[in-house]
Amino acid sequence: xNSVVTQRFIKCHDKLxxxxxxxxxxxxxxxxxxxxxxLSEILKGRRDVTIELLRKAIEKYQMxxxxxxxxxxxxxxxxxxxxxxxxxxxVTNGQEDxxxxxxxxxxxxGYAGELASPTFIQDLPSFTLPDYKYKVxxxxxxxxxxxxxxxxxxxxxxxxxxFLEPTLWENSIKDNYVxxxxxxxxxxxxxxxxxxxxEKHLHLVSDNNFYEPYKVAxxxxxxxxxxxxxxSPFLPSPSNxxxxxxxxxxxxxxxxxxxxxxxxKLNETIEKLIERS
Numbered sequence: 001x002n003s004v005v006t007q008r009f010i011k012c013h014d015k016l017x018x019x020x021x022x023x024x025x026x027x028x029x030x031x032x033x034x035x036x037x038x039l040s041e042i043l044k045g046r047r048d049v050t051i052e053l054l055r056k057a058i059e060k061y062q063m064x065x066x067x068x069x070x071x072x073x074x075x076x077x078x079x080x081x082x083x084x085x086x087x088x089x090x091v092t093n094g095q096e097d098x099x100x101x102x103x104x105x106x107x108x109x110g111y112a113g114e115l116a117s118p119t120f121i122q123d124l125p126s127f128t129l130p131d132y133k134y135k136v137x138x139x140x141x142x143x144x145x146x147x148x149x150x151x152x153x154x155x156x157x158x159x160x161x162x163f164l165e166p167t168l169w170e171n172s173i174k175d176n177y178v179x180x181x182x183x184x185x186x187x188x189x190x191x192x193x194x195x196x197x198x199e200k201h202l203h204l205v206s207d208n209n210f211y212e213p214y215k216v217a218x219x220x221x222x223x224x225x226x227x228x229x230x231x232s233p234f235l236p237s238p239s240n241x242x243x244x245x246x247x248x249x250x251x252x253x254x255x256x257x258x259x260x261x262x263x264x265k266l267n268e269t270i271e272k273l274i275e276r277s
Contacts, residue, residue, distance in 0.1 A: 005068055006042060009049045012063045012075050021061070032056040051090060055118075066167055088163065088223070089121040090138055098138060099126035100160065105143045108187040112222070129160070133228070138163040140225055142180050142187060148206040149189055152178070157232045159189060161225030169224055170196045182223035183216060189227070 013028060022028040029039040034053055041047045057063045062077045091099045102125045103111050110120060127141075128134070144157040153159065161180050164172060173179070173194040181188050181204065190204035201215045 003048050004071070005054075006048045008068050008071065008075075009054065009057070009063075010043060012057070012061070012068070013043070015075055016061060032060060050096075055089065069165075070167065072167075088138065089118045091122055091124075091126045093128075097128070097135070099128055100134065100139045100141055101126045102141045102158070103143070103187065105145050108142070108145070109185075112182050112185055112187050134160070139228075140180075141231075142189065142225070144189055144230075148208050148211045149178070149191075150208045152207045153189060153230060154232070157230050159227045160229045160231065161227050164224040164226055166224075169218070169221075170194075173202070173224065178227040180223075180225040180227060181216065181221060182225070183220045184222060 013025070016022045016028065017025070022031070025039055025043060026036045029036040032053060033056070038047075042049055042053075054063075054065075054068065058065055058068075064073055064075055064077045066073045067075050091101050093099060101121060104125070107120075107124060139160060139162055141158050141160045144153045144155055144159060146155055159178075159180060164179075173192055173196070175193045176191060178189065179192045181190060181192070181202065188204065191207060193203035193205065195201050195203055195215075196218055200219075201217045202221070203213060203215055205213045
């Protein structure tokens with residue numbers, strides 16, 4: 001028996017045929033670069049719709065993902081809804097297991113912008129982790145840029161995150177937790193305070209007090225990722241760190257001593273010039 005998601009997908013398919021937006025199931029499959037025989041298996045209840053086929057149908061025919069996944073709302077999005085909607089591309093292995101896509105700093109501007117096409121995402125590095133919690137749902141990792149989240153996160157750290165569906169933002173974003181927020185022009189890691197219900201924005205706070213808090217409107221948010229873990233570069237042992245600090249202090253003392261000697265010699269030279277004149 002088909003899953004409820006597949007059943008809703010079939011209803012959308014049937015509605016497209018009823019409204020004559022597609023001539024046949026074969027034409028529908030071909031327009032999505034999908035095998036007609038495989039679509040027939042779905043329509044007959046012998047297999048479930050794949051995530052990739054859903055993604056293509058949402059992009060091509062504006063199927064409403066909220067309806068597909070929850071049963072709420074209309075079957076299809078309006079043109080205005082579709083313009084602001086962002087389809088999440090995933091990467092799988094040969095066994096259809098989802099991989100964790102990594103977004104390095106050089107790719108983050110393109111990821112936030114319109115360049116984040118399926119090809120763009122699929123060209124990014126991806127990996128898996130052994131923990132079971134990373135086998136369920138969609139996960140992504142991002143490089144941390146800058147020092148705004150120190151001392152919690154440092155530049156060079158990587159944060160591993162779980163995708164948060166837009167329908168869950170209002171009630172599921174937790175105050176004072178760290179999230180990756182993808183806006184229309186940037187990817188940021190911040191501590192979040194949820195003001196969506198009352199004021200239609202998120203309040204973003206840095207752990208580094210040098211940076212001022214600011215607001216981001218719900219209309220500017222493209223993706224929300226809940227930070228579950230971080231990967232940090234290996235640091236030397238505390239004793240090694242102390243030795244490094246002592247060496248740096250010695251070097252500074254040596255530089256200061258040399259500068260004092262130069263200043264003393266300069267003063268001597270000036271005094272001799274004054275006496276001669």
